[in-house]
Amino acid sequence: IWWILIIHVIVIVLSDTLAAFIGYSFSEKLKKIFVRKKKRKDIEKSHKRIENWGTLGFYIFAASPLPITIAVYYAGAIKYRIRPFLIAVFFGRLTKYIVYSAAIYYGIEVIRYITL
DSSP: OHHHHHHHHHHHHHHHHHHHHHHHHHHHHTHHHHHHHSOHHHHHHHHHHHHHHHHHHHHHHHHSSSOOHHHHHHHHHTTOOHHHHHHHHHHHHHHHHHHHHHHHHHHHHHHHHHHO
């Protein structure tokens, strides 16, 4: 059964990364709206944070249980480098779903052990 979980994780991670790419591309077009509603000072402050954390920050966000939609839109709006961004999303989601799959797999094994 573990190999089925691996296949599911790979398909989910690839589709999540594709969705991040689509959201990134879409949000590039919405940059004008984003910039118009925010103060220039706030935008510069957030750019500095991205420069400091960059790819690691996107990885941590993708690996967390938080929805990544806002980070995807933000990365597209500021035109963050696409390759490091997608690599961070891919490995962050891979980490997240491997942990989830391991919890499911071993949770089922514990339940089987208890019910014997």
